[in-house]
Amino acid sequence: MKKYDVVALGELLIDMTNNGKSEQGNSLYEANPGGAPCNVLAMLNKLGHKTGFIGKVGDDIFGHELKGVLEEIGIDTKGLVIDKDVRTTLAFVKTFEDGDRDFSFYRNPGADMMLKKSELDEGILKDTRIFHFGTLSMTHEGVREATIHAVETAKEAGALISFDPNLREPLWESLDAAKEQVLKGLGYCDYLKISDNEIQWLTGEDDYTAGVKWIGERYDIPLITVSLGKEGSRAYYRKDDEPDGFIMAEVSPFLQKDTIETTGAGDTFGGCILHFILEKGLDGLTESDLKEMLTFANGAASIITTRRGALRVMPELNEIKALISA
Numbered sequence: 001m002k003k004y005d006v007v008a009l010g011e012l013l014i015d016m017t018n019n020g021k022s023e024q025g026n027s028l029y030e031a032n033p034g035g036a037p038c039n040v041l042a043m044l045n046k047l048g049h050k051t052g053f054i055g056k057v058g059d060d061i062f063g064h065e066l067k068g069v070l071e072e073i074g075i076d077t078k079g080l081v082i083d084k085d086v087r088t089t090l091a092f093v094k095t096f097e098d099g100d101r102d103f104s105f106y107r108n109p110g111a112d113m114m115l116k117k118s119e120l121d122e123g124i125l126k127d128t129r130i131f132h133f134g135t136l137s138m139t140h141e142g143v144r145e146a147t148i149h150a151v152e153t154a155k156e157a158g159a160l161i162s163f164d165p166n167l168r169e170p171l172w173e174s175l176d177a178a179k180e181q182v183l184k185g186l187g188y189c190d191y192l193k194i195s196d197n198e199i200q201w202l203t204g205e206d207d208y209t210a211g212v213k214w215i216g217e218r219y220d221i222p223l224i225t226v227s228l229g230k231e232g233s234r235a236y237y238r239k240d241d242e243p244d245g246f247i248m249a250e251v252s253p254f255l256q257k258d259t260i261e262t263t264g265a266g267d268t269f270g271g272c273i274l275h276f277i278l279e280k281g282l283d284g285l286t287e288s289d290l291k292e293m294l295t296f297a298n299g300a301a302s303i304i305t306t307r308r309g310a311l312r313v314m315p316e317l318n319e320i321k322a323l324i325s326a
Helices: 036-046 061-073 141-156 175-186 196-203 208-216 265-280 287-304 317-325
Strands: 004-009 013-021 027-034 051-058 076-083 090-095 101-106 128-134 160-164 191-195 223-227 233-238 246-251
Touching: 004 036, 004 076, 004 141, 004 265, 013 061, 027 036, 027 061, 036 051, 036 061, 036 128, 036 265, 051 061, 061 076, 128 141, 128 265, 141 160, 141 175, 160 265, 175 196, 191 196, 191 265, 196 208, 196 223, 208 223, 208 233, 208 246, 223 265, 223 287, 233 287, 246 287, 265 287, 287 317
Parallel strands: 004 051, 004 128, 013 090, 051 076, 128 160, 160 191, 191 223
Antiparallel strands: 013 027, 090 101, 223 233, 233 246
16 A cells, blocks of 8 residues: 555745736736646545655745645645755746736746756655656756656656646747757656647647547557647547547537636646546446546636636535536
8 A cells, every 4th residue: 555646746836926016007917836747646535545745845924824825634744854055946927818828937046957866755755646747847967867867766666646737838848859858758647637738839739639540659658638628628638549540539528608817727637637537437338437537627627717826725525516417
């Protein structure tokens, strides 16, 4: 038995989200705790799983606040490093009328990109059923080394590997550099969560199924989900005796009239997929299983779009069940 169901490594930061105007007409920003890996863990905690986080924050107001938030929602912070020499990363989020977002990162350097291999707690990495990571911890050499070592340590100890490219173009020296690291991540993962625009960019294929086939010809990944925003989501499960090499399921979204923003929707979705994997495993999945998995994940992602931020306000199990059964 492993102590943790899921351990994630990556960025823990403050999302400064626009929240209207002051009486003087100035923009007001709300400091929401965030960072994709911890959003995923927060959703898993809501579903009753034991989680742990590995990353770095600054020894500053925001860093201590973030540590407190993780402890408040039940994410183990044993692997969180507090560094007095760097500042906690900030991401200013501009939300458009359709709920989509643009990001400005204050990260030159930010604490999350300064994690070192020597600071990793290998005991945590060897004691988890699933290890989850993205590419924001692969943008710079030192933290990239730490990330790859963490992935390899967890995999050698028998963990399934979950990977979300989570492309943020402004943080990369070039898109070619980003692609190199995404391809590296594909070589390790058992579950890939990728968005519609990311798979098109990565593979050069406009058709998502063609993009999945491109990946499948190069990497042996049992489960791939493609999030399609307002169009729902798809899941592709590797099955070599099928004509395309996989079975596919597609599920429509649960659109909300009171959507505020989409921050954390993909992470909420991804957390629910990991919940399904923890409950049912990756062996012998059927199209019916994939549809059940996507329906639950789509419902949870839909709920989070009605709330500001994500980490602290993940939906409860009964909320998700109520929505998808309505």
